[in-house]
Amino acid sequence: MKKFAPIAIATMLMSTAVYATPFEDIENSAYKEAIESIYEKNIIQGKTDGFDPEASLTRQEAAILLQTTFKLIDMPYRESQDETLEKTFISTDSSMTTLESAVMPAATDVADWSKNAVETVVEARLMEVEAGLFNPTEPMTTEEFALAVAKALYGVENNIEHINEALKSGLLPSDLELDDTLITREEAAYIIDNIVSNENFTIIPIMITADIHGHLDSYMQGDMELGALARIATLVEELRYIDENMLLLDAGDSPYNTNIANLFEGRSTIDVMSAMGYDATVLGNHDFDFVFENLLSLADRAEYKMLSANTYWKDGTYPEELEPYYIAEVDDVKVAIMGLTDHNSILTTHYTNTKDMMLTDHFDSAREVMEEIEEQSDVVIALVHLHSHNKQLPYEVDGIDVEIGGGNDIFGRPEYIEDTLLINPGAHSASLTQININVLDKEMIGYTANQFVITEAIEEHPEIKQIIDEYSIEMGNLMDEVVGYATAQFAWSAPLVRSQENALANLAADSQREYFEADIAFQNGGGVRDGIEEGPITLNDIxxxxxxxxxxILIETTGDVIWDALENGVDSYPATNGKFLQVSGLSYKFDGSMPAGERMISVTMPDGSDLDFDKTYRVVINDFMGGGGDGYDMFNVFNEDAEDGITSRSTLILETNDYIRDVFYKYLIEAQEITPVLENRIEIVNPQETDSKIG
Known part of the structure; x- marks a missing residue:
């Protein structure tokens, strides 16, 4: 049962009231039954003076018919004050850098009463604008309307002859000429009724998020306010109002990674998602950022399913708190939803969190599940968090209708790979995808899809907002303590910490080296996730x-191991990889144009001498690297029983319970004032333009 009560939906595209009498002007219409049928299904409202059946269907009326028929919720838009901006559209493989032009309305010539519907179908690629003009009162031809309907049935990105396919299936009527003659309102009603009155046709509405990373509340990106699960909840409720059988799914990495999430060890995120009525999520690599037992306690707390077909205890038993898949029944259609976790996830979190569990090969696990669910289901959805393997899954495993891929932070249009539709849902609660699966005779034939950028234009759901606010108040009492002062801004971005020297990462490494009185300290760039502004520094900032x-932790290792570690840190360059090493106690130079494994040029110690390959150094790392994470097998001092050739070339000297932020906090308390400084600790010969994010 969904926990929050319905609230008023600001904009409805149709009346849900039942009129006492039918339209008086359809008695002589050849399509009277079709008009009455879609009226009873709340697809049309009609005019106050009748239906006007022989009038030509205008483009704005077609937009409303398409939206209501295919259960698409209103597309929120944000008016821009910049008159020079031109509308841009979210495309496949878009990054999460949201431009103001992507959330502004597409059409400038539409009346308020039809604007929501027009924006919705335009964003869904069912109809088009040209130079900001939709021409809303222009009549449509039968062929134009049939094509828009067929695209909504089979999917815009589906490379087929849409009208021919719809005619072959019988979803478009064969007794209506689909040509360049103008289509009437009654003919449009006939086309729509031919679909919605087909007892073997079903629409399964789904809302999808991914990579929330604990972003419960909104945040600023430039001048735009993005995110907030309370805003997503408003859109979810609008769809649930249209179809209470909708599914709400998340593609992993939801519980942790912000202050409000980490301070409560993920409980805050779980409570909010439970209240929103999520049906299922899959385990992502960052779901293991706390100990595995904590994750299982969250699974037990959640009022939705946590899926992963390839997560096991190390002894081979399956955790009772998780499920490999489940089958949902939507209007007599059996939808199997299986979860797959990247089998490399153990390498991208610290060993101590995952030492008692294992991940089996995600492709093999998918094949095993497919054999089990093949006879039990009509539609198969793979809810996965496989990073770069998202696009590989359709080549490896047959029979998956829809793949919802998390881990890449990609927000874009669906794309077909082989016979599988891949969904890229975005990240950080700044995006939401609606994908409606169209099923005919118990088989998926196509889809309609829209991507929503979550901005302040969307009202926050009051009950969900209240839950977040209560956690925020509790957190604020803990986090507002001022602990130091920054004389200038410590800048941060993924390229800054993952491909070049960064002042804040320098200071983090310095604090760790000083803490242990060590020779060297390494801070992986992926462990630094934000900058610090000039002025007072609070615990929240840290x-x-x-x-x-x-x-x-403190280890001892030799110079040749240090060289190999630095080589590992730059082997993905120019990709902005989280394993890129920021350093204290040495400086290094590498050639960005050389092949991976051959990039290191030199390592220089503070006294100007070269790194001694035979000398043993005291080195500070974190326990993520100490478990072999990010390929640092040479530092693997924890995972003693690791397989697949992972062996340690280092010795553990001292293990602590101090987190990186704790050490930085202690350093700041003593220093009180910090200044960003770059000291040429990392020199790049032949630098390259930075590429995509990894890890």
Whole structure:
């Protein structure tokens, strides 16, 4: 049962009231039964003076018919004050850098009463604008309307002859000429009724999020306010009002990684998602950022299913708190939803969190599940968090109708790979995808899809907002303590910490080296997640910069191992990889144009001498790297029983319970004032333009 009560929906595209009498002007219409049928199904409202059946269907009326027929909720838009901006559309493989032009309305010539419907179908690619003009009162031809309907049935990205396919299936009537003659309102009603009155046709509405990373509340990106699960809840409720059988799914990495999430060890995120009525989520690699037992306690707390077909205890038993898949029944259609977790996830979190569990090969696990569910289901959805393997899954495993892929932070249009529709849902609660699966005779034939950018234009759901606010108040009491002062801004971005020297990462490494009185300290760039602004520094700022519960440890290792570690750190360059090493106690130079494994040029110690390959150094790392994370198998001092050739070339000297942020906090308390400084600790010969994010 969904926990929050319905609230008023601001904009409805149709009347849900039942009129006492039918339209008086359809008695002589050849399509009277079709008109009455879609009226009873609340697809049309009609005019106050009748239906006007022989009038030509205008483009704005067609937009409303398409939206209501295919259960698409209103597309929120945000008016721009910049008159020079031109509308841009979210495309496949868009990054999460949201431009103001992507959320502004597409059409400038539409009346208020039809604007929501027009924006919705335009964003869904069912109809088009040209230079900001939709021409709303222009009549449509039968062929134009039939094509828009067929695209909504089979999917815009589906490379087929849409009208021919719809005619073959019988979803478009064969007794109506689909040509360049103008279509009437009654003919449009006939086309729509031919679909919605087909007892073997079903629409399964689904809302999808991914990579929330604990972003419960809104945040600023430039001048735009993005995110907030309370805003997503408003859109979810609008769809649930249209179809209470809708599914709400998440593609992993939801519980942790912000202050409000980490301070409560994920409970805040779980409570909000439960109240929103999520049906299922899949485990992502960052779901293991706390100990596995904590994750299982969250699964037990959640009022939705946590899926992962390839997550096991190390002894081979399956955790009772999880499920490999489940089958939902929607209007007599059996939808199997299986979860797959990247089998490399153990390498991207710290070993101590995952030492008692294992991940089996995600492709093999998918094949095993497919054999089990093949006879039990009509439609198969793979809810996965496989990073770069999202696009590989359709080539490896047959029979998946829809793949919802998390881990890449990609927000874009669906795309077909082989016979599988891949959905890219975005990240950080700044995006939401609606994908409506169209099923005919118990088989998926196509889809309609829209992507929503979550901005302040969307009202926050009051009950969900209240839950978040209560956690925020509790957190605020803990996080507002001022602990130091920054004389200038410590800048941050993924390229800054993952492909070049960064002042804040320098300071983090310095604090760790000083803490242990060590020779060298390494801070992986992916462990620094935010900058620090000029002025007072609070505990909140420190948590934002260092959100992961990575403990600092002291090891001893030789110079040749240090060289290999630095080589590992730059082998993905120019991709902005989280394993890129920020350093204290040495400086290094590498050639960005050389092949991976051959990039290191030199390592220089503070006294100007070269790194001694035979000398043993005291080195500070974190326990993520100490478990072999990010390919640092040479530092693997924890995972003693690791397989697949992972062996340690280092010795653990001291293990602590101090997190990176704790050490930084202690350093700041003593220093009181910090200044960003770049000291040429990392020199890049032949630098390359940075590429996509990894890890």
């Amino acid at each position: 948590y934002s910069a260092f959100p992961f519960d990575n403990r600092v």
